[in-house]
Amino acid sequence: MDTNITSLHKLLLDGTFASHIERKNSSLPxxxxxxxxxxxxxxxxxxFDASFKVILLESRDRLGGRIHTDYSFGYPVDLGASWLHGVCNENPLAPLIRSLGLTLYRTSGDDSVLYDHDLESYTLFDADGHQVPQQLVKEVGDIFKKILKETERIRDEHTDDMSILQAIGLVLDRHPELRQEGLANEVLQWYICRMEAWFAVDADMISLKTWDQEHVLSGGHGLMVQGYDPIIKALAKDISIHLNHRVRKICYGPNKVMVMVENGRKFIADAAIVTVPIGILKANLIQFEPSCQSGRLLQFQILVLAVKIKLHYNLIKYFGQMWNSWVLWHPLLMLVVIFSIFTRQLAILYLSIWLLVGLHVILRSYRMSLLQIL
Ligand SMILES: Cc1cc2nc3c(=O)[nH]c(=O)nc-3n(C[C@H](O)[C@H](O)[C@H](O)COP(=O)(O)OP(=O)(O)OC[C@H]3O[C@@H](n4cnc5c(N)ncnc54)[C@H](O)[C@@H]3O)c2cc1C
Structure with a gap:
C-alpha cells in the first residue's frame, strides 16, 4: 500500500500521468x-464564477450534504438546516436569497407562531403538564444571564480553560444567592440544556474560553419557507458535478493534486479544496499523501463531534399509504362482518369491527396529531 502511494506521489511530482487520468485541456487553473x-x-x-475550471466530487447520489429538502408531502420539509441565522445583508446568502425571490419566515419576533431559537418565546411546562409562569421563566433567564456574566470573571482569573459547567459551579459557590430551588432550579437547568442544544454537546464539554466567541449575525432567525433546496440548486448550476464519487485518497505536490475516487477514477487539478465533515478526516477515511497527520489534520483528532438529530415525520406518508390500501379493504371487511353476524363468529366479528372502526380512528388521530406537530 505504502509503495503504491509513494509511486503515485512520485508520478504526481514528475508530472507523468497515465492517460486515463482526467484533465480538462486548458490553461485555466x-x-x-x-x-x-x-x-x-x-x-x-x-x-466557477471567477473562471476557474471546477470539478466537484460528491460521495452521495445527491447534493446538499447536511442540507436536504424533502418534498414527499408536496411541500418542502428541511431535514437538515432550515433556518437562516442572521437575516441581514451581511449574511453571504442574502444576495442569493434575494435574487431567487425566496421567502423567509422570521421566527424571532413576538408574533411568531413557530418555536424558534429565541429563548423569550418558549412556553415551558412542568413534569405534570402545567405551564411554568412566564414571569418565572423570565426571572430565571435574567439570573442565568447574571451567572454567565460572572463566568467572565472566572475566565479572566484563570489562564487554563475549563468547561462552562465548571465555571457556573464556581460562580454559584461564590454567589449562593444566585442558586435556585425547586421549579426555578428546573428552569435554570433548562437554560443550561438550551445552551447544550445550541452547541450540541454537554455543558461539561463547552469551553469557557470560547463559547461566546462566535460572530452572530444580526437580524434574528428566519425559516426558509421554500426550503434550502433552491439555494443548493442555484449554487450547483452549470458546475461539473460527479455524484457517487467517494474520494479515498489525495496525493498532492507543490503545483498539482491527484484525487482518487472509490470507483477507481482519478482526477487531476492544480488545487483541491476539501469540504468533507471533520468526522471523515478524523476517521482517516481519506488518505493524504504526503500525510497530513503531523500537521493540521492532527488538530482534528482533539475535536469532539456532536450529533444533531431532526425527526422526520415520514409517518404521515406511511399512514397515508396504509389509509389508501385500507379504503380498498373496506368492502371486503364489510362482507366479513356480515358473514360473522350470520354465522355467529363473534371473534371474527369483533376483529373486523375493530379493523373497521378502530384502525380508522387510530389513523385519523395519528394523521391529525402529526400534522399539528408539523
Ligand atoms: C439536523 C440539522 C439541523 C441543522 N439546522 C441548521 C439550521 O437551521 N441553520 C443552519 O445554518 N445550520 C443548520 N445545521 C448545520 C448545517 O446544516 C451545516 O453546518 C452545513 O450544512 C454543513 O455544510 P458543509 O458543506 O460544511 O458539510 P456537509 O453538508 O456535511 O457536506 C459535506 C459533503 O461531503 C460529502 N462527502 C463526505 N465524504 C466524502 C468523500 N470521501 N468524498 C466525497 N464527498 C464526501 C458528504 O456526502 C456531504 O455532501 C443543521 C445541521 C443538522 C445536522
Missing amino acids: TVIVIGGGISGLAAARIL
Whole structure:
C-alpha cells in the first residue's frame, strides 16, 4: 500500500500521468472541490464564477450534504438546516436569497407562531403538564444571564480553560444567592440544556474560553419557507458535478493534486479544496499523501463531534399509504362482518369491527396529531 502511494506521489511530482487520468485541456487553473454540501458548493460557485475550471466530487447520489429538502408531502420539509441565522445583508446568502425571490419566515419576533431559537418565546411546562409562569421563566433567564456574566470573571482569573459547567459551579459557590430551588432550579437547568442544544454537546464539554466567541449575525432567525433546496440548486448550476464519487485518497505536490475516487477514477487539478465533515478526516477515511497527520489534520483528532438529530415525520406518508390500501379493504371487511353476524363468529366479528372502526380512528388521530406537530 505504502509503495503504491509513494509511486503515485512520485508520478504526481514528475508530472507523468497515465492517460486515463482526467484533465480538462486548458490553461485555466482547475480546482477539484471534494464534498457537495453547502461549503463545497459555495466554494465551487465562487471559483466557477471567477473562471476557474471546477470539478466537484460528491460521495452521495445527491447534493446538499447536511442540507436536504424533502418534498414527499408536496411541500418542502428541511431535514437538515432550515433556518437562516442572521437575516441581514451581511449574511453571504442574502444576495442569493434575494435574487431567487425566496421567502423567509422570521421566527424571532413576538408574533411568531413557530418555536424558534429565541429563548423569550418558549412556553415551558412542568413534569405534570402545567405551564411554568412566564414571569418565572423570565426571572430565571435574567439570573442565568447574571451567572454567565460572572463566568467572565472566572475566565479572566484563570489562564487554563475549563468547561462552562465548571465555571457556573464556581460562580454559584461564590454567589449562593444566585442558586435556585425547586421549579426555578428546573428552569435554570433548562437554560443550561438550551445552551447544550445550541452547541450540541454537554455543558461539561463547552469551553469557557470560547463559547461566546462566535460572530452572530444580526437580524434574528428566519425559516426558509421554500426550503434550502433552491439555494443548493442555484449554487450547483452549470458546475461539473460527479455524484457517487467517494474520494479515498489525495496525493498532492507543490503545483498539482491527484484525487482518487472509490470507483477507481482519478482526477487531476492544480488545487483541491476539501469540504468533507471533520468526522471523515478524523476517521482517516481519506488518505493524504504526503500525510497530513503531523500537521493540521492532527488538530482534528482533539475535536469532539456532536450529533444533531431532526425527526422526520415520514409517518404521515406511511399512514397515508396504509389509509389508501385500507379504503380498498373496506368492502371486503364489510362482507366479513356480515358473514360473522350470520354465522355467529363473534371473534371474527369483533376483529373486523375493530379493523373497521378502530384502525380508522387510530389513523385519523395519528394523521391529525402529526400534522399539528408539523
Ligand atoms: C439536523 C440539522 C439541523 C441543522 N439546522 C441548521 C439550521 O437551521 N441553520 C443552519 O445554518 N445550520 C443548520 N445545521 C448545520 C448545517 O446544516 C451545516 O453546518 C452545513 O450544512 C454543513 O455544510 P458543509 O458543506 O460544511 O458539510 P456537509 O453538508 O456535511 O457536506 C459535506 C459533503 O461531503 C460529502 N462527502 C463526505 N465524504 C466524502 C468523500 N470521501 N468524498 C466525497 N464527498 C464526501 C458528504 O456526502 C456531504 O455532501 C443543521 C445541521 C443538522 C445536522
